[in-house]
Amino acid sequence: xxxxxxxxxxxxxxxxxxxLKTAIDSIINQTIGxxxxxxxxxxxxxxxxxxKIIENYANKYNNIIDIHLDKNSGLPGKPxxxxxxxxxxxxxxxxxxxxxxxxxxxxxLYNTIVSEKSDFVMGSHYHDNGTRQMKINILHYCDxxxxxxxxxxxxxxxxxxxxxxxHVAPWGKIFNKTLINENNIRFPEDTLAEDTYFYFKTLINSxxxxxxxxxxxxxxxxYETSKSTIHKHNLKAFNNYLNGFDKxxxxxxxxxxxxxxxxxxxxxxxxxxxxxxxxxxxxxxxxKLNAFEMKLDEQITFDKKELNILNKNILKKxxxxxxxxxxxxxxxxxxxxxxxxxxxxxxx
Numbered sequence: 001x002x003x004x005x006x007x008x009x010x011x012x013x014x015x016x017x018x019x020l021k022t023a024i025d026s027i028i029n030q031t032i033g034x035x036x037x038x039x040x041x042x043x044x045x046x047x048x049x050x051x052k053i054i055e056n057y058a059n060k061y062n063n064i065i066d067i068h069l070d071k072n073s074g075l076p077g078k079p080x081x082x083x084x085x086x087x088x089x090x091x092x093x094x095x096x097x098x099x100x101x102x103x104x105x106x107x108x109l110y111n112t113i114v115s116e117k118s119d120f121v122m123g124s125h126y127h128d129n130g131t132r133q134m135k136i137n138i139l140h141y142c143d144x145x146x147x148x149x150x151x152x153x154x155x156x157x158x159x160x161x162x163x164x165x166x167h168v169a170p171w172g173k174i175f176n177k178t179l180i181n182e183n184n185i186r187f188p189e190d191t192l193a194e195d196t197y198f199y200f201k202t203l204i205n206s207x208x209x210x211x212x213x214x215x216x217x218x219x220x221x222x223y224e225t226s227k228s229t230i231h232k233h234n235l236k237a238f239n240n241y242l243n244g245f246d247k248x249x250x251x252x253x254x255x256x257x258x259x260x261x262x263x264x265x266x267x268x269x270x271x272x273x274x275x276x277x278x279x280x281x282x283x284x285x286x287x288k289l290n291a292f293e294m295k296l297d298e299q300i301t302f303d304k305k306e307l308n309i310l311n312k313n314i315l316k317k318x319x320x321x322x323x324x325x326x327x328x329x330x331x332x333x334x335x336x337x338x339x340x341x342x343x344x345x346x347x348x
Contacts, residue, residue, distance in 0.1 A: 002088070005038040005063070006110050007174065009093045010083030012042050012076045016097035017049040019221065024057055026100035032107040039064045040086050042079035045072040050097075075240070077187035077194040080170070084180065092177050094170035098221055105217035109174035112210055116150060119206035120175045122167065123217035130222070138167050139213040149211045153203050157257045163209060164261040168199035172218040179205060192237065193244030193266065200262075201251055233276030238285055241270060242292060249296070263300050267293070271307055275326040282326060283319045290314050 009027055013020060024041075028034045041054050041064065051068055058066040067082060084092060091113060095101060105123065113121045126133040139149065140162050153163040179185070183205040187194040203209070245266050252259060274285055293300075293315060302308050306329055313322035 003035075003063070005089040006032060006036040007091045007093050007106055008038040008040060008083075008087030008089040008177070009095060009106075010040050010042070010080055010087065011095045011097055012044060012079030012083070013046060013050050013054065013097045014044040014072065014076075014079075015046045015048045015050060017046075017053060019098040019223075020050055020053050023095055023097050023100055024053075026102075027095065027106075028061075029103055030101065030106045031104045032110060034061070035063065037063060037106065038087065038089050040083040041066050042082050043068045044076075044079045045069045073189065075189065075192065075194060077189040077191075080198075081186045081189065084177075084186065087177060090177055092175045092180065093173070096169075096171055096220075098223060099171060100219050100221070102217055102219065106174075108212065108215055108217060112148065112212065113174050113176065116148065116208070116210045118150070118176070118208045118210040119179050120173050120202060121210040121212065122173045123212040123215050125172045125218035125220055126216055128219050128221050133219075135216060136167075136220075137213070138165075138211055140165050145214075147212065147214045149213065151209045151211065152207055153209055154207075154255065154257075160255070160257040161261055163203060164259070166265045168196045170195055170198060171220075175202065188244060188247060190240075191244030191247065192241040193248055196262075196266065197244060197248050197251070200248055204251065204255060233273045235277060235281050235285070238270065238273045238277060239288075241266075241273060242288060245270070246292060258298060260298060260300065263296065263298070264302060267300055267311070268302055268304070268307055271310055275310070275329045279323060279327065282323045286314045286319050286322055287317075290317060 011023060016023070024039070027037060027039055030037065039061070041058070043051050043054055043066065045068070054066045058064045065086060067086070069079070073079065080094065091110060093106065093109065109121050109123060112118065122138055124138050125136055127136060141158055142149065142162060151159050151162055153159050180202065183201070185198060185201045185205065187198045249259070270289060274282065274289065277285060300311070302311065310322055310325050310329065313325060
């Protein structure tokens, strides 16, 4: 008889040899008991020592399933989807290979999703840049200090706003696998914003989301060379992100509420990537962004004045002026302390 696990944990891995042992050990040391965990590690054709590290753990533990892809997919969507398809537990948890969970995380997430009968549960997390930890607030527009807060995300505008902030990464959460499979929820495999797509497709099919605002369960480690493709400000990243975000807005087209919060965050990221493109590539891609924004049913205002100025010129098709503004912004962004301030405000 096959073992029935409480949770299936999925780690996509690509060239993570520096951090992978810490990530895996954080799962092995969970208070829920590692024998209650099915760990699925999908190696996306790493070129470093990651494969050997994964195989060593898999040889030691029967509940570690190692999958090694023959070709790199380039994005985390495919490895995560493979993990979902392989998972046998009723609940799914994700972990990035350069992050870690605190020891009581799985026990807290599992007990909460079972007792509350939630579609998914989200805990709080730290950002850790190696010198300091910063708690990220996951509770918005709410004065409730309770440890457990349940929300129906589509009940009204305020609930949709509460669940639309930039906490879309799949980690730091536990998902009901039945909900995921019955609604055919998977990560897009050919674009960026794949985590945003997965999150919001799960959200619009959920009637009960549980937040744990007072419980820190996850440590998001910020390494200058290890974080996501979204931080690679090049032409491919811009187009992958824009195409991915277009898919996100398509699945939300029947949601009868403002998407201002979601739009502000993601359009801000797109403008940042656009700003850092080579000058010769900017005009054509400003036209693409203009076409995308023209399809929206609401106009967006940013908190940052410079983004409003840049975006206003793009919307007016004043591309020469917009390019000059973006080149000034590019120089400012190149100053390290300004870069750190911006990333602090935009990390998930």
